[in-house]
Amino acid sequence: xxxxxxxxxxxxxxxxxxxxxxxxxxxxxxxxxxxxxxxxxxxxxxxxxxxxxxxxxxxxxxxxxxxxxxxxxxxxxxxxxxxxxxxxxxxxxxxxxxxxxxxxxxxxxxxxxxxxxxxxxxxxxxxxxxxxxxxxxxxxxxxxxxxxxxxxxxxxxxxxxxxxxxxxxxxxxxxxxxxxxxxxxxxxxxxxxxxxxxxxxxxxxxxxxxxxxxxxxxxxxxxxxxxxxxxx
Numbered sequence: 001x002x003x004x005x006x007x008x009x010x011x012x013x014x015x016x017x018x019x020x021x022x023x024x025x026x027x028x029x030x031x032x033x034x035x036x037x038x039x040x041x042x043x044x045x046x047x048x049x050x051x052x053x054x055x056x057x058x059x060x061x062x063x064x065x066x067x068x069x070x071x072x073x074x075x076x077x078x079x080x081x082x083x084x085x086x087x088x089x090x091x092x093x094x095x096x097x098x099x100x101x102x103x104x105x106x107x108x109x110x111x112x113x114x115x116x117x118x119x120x121x122x123x124x125x126x127x128x129x130x131x132x133x134x135x136x137x138x139x140x141x142x143x144x145x146x147x148x149x150x151x152x153x154x155x156x157x158x159x160x161x162x163x164x165x166x167x168x169x170x171x172x173x174x175x176x177x178x179x180x181x182x183x184x185x186x187x188x189x190x191x192x193x194x195x196x197x198x199x200x201x202x203x204x205x206x207x208x209x210x211x212x213x214x215x216x217x218x219x220x221x222x223x224x225x226x227x228x229x230x231x232x
Contacts, residue, residue: 022228023226032217038142079113080111172228179229
């Protein structure tokens with residue numbers, strides 16, 4: 001009777017890949033050509049109707065001022081609108097040394113926020129000043145960007161891939177190996193320009209000289225994760 005058993009495995013035929021996972025990023029800096037500002041009107045009044053009317057009147061002036069500054073209607077978009085009651089906390093004496101707290105309605109606050117795309121950066125300071133002069137009294141932030149940014153983003157992606165290859169070659173050389181084919185590749189997400197820090201806007205800011213604004217440069221970052229095969 002012949003013996004039975006598992007066939008002998010040929011270990012020489014099993015050659016698992018030696019792989020290297022690399023993450024890299026590419027960053028491109030460019031001067032911006034557009035700005036986004038978020039500003040608007042906040043109005044306090046004794047009644048909801050009065051608060052709404054006050055903010056409506058002020059916002060009409062803001063829209064007109066922006067149009068006069070050269071901002072097109074398509075570049076103005078309402079980003080937030082709210083009407084909230086305002087309360088005061090009062091302490092009521094109930095006698096015999098006892099007190100209790102109570103919230104009392106003291107009025108209403110109407111808020112209307114607008115996101116504005118400004119294409120003429122040379123007049124950005126004047127645009128902000130005219131907005132304040134027209135009745136705008138809230139300012140949530142400003143950010144700068146490149147309007148047509150596809151090529152800038154693609155350049156950052158190319159730099160990210162090149163950086164990944166450079167890093168892989170460094171590790172491979174240190175290990176006495178060479179970089180082979182790409183096994184997998186995935187984009188790790190990109191980073192777009194972010195708004196500047198929050199600032200407050202007051203009427204006092206509207207002076208004879210326009211508010212100085214500097215756009216500096218904006219950075220676009222692309223990230224990539226690549227798995228390389230390493231060969232001898």
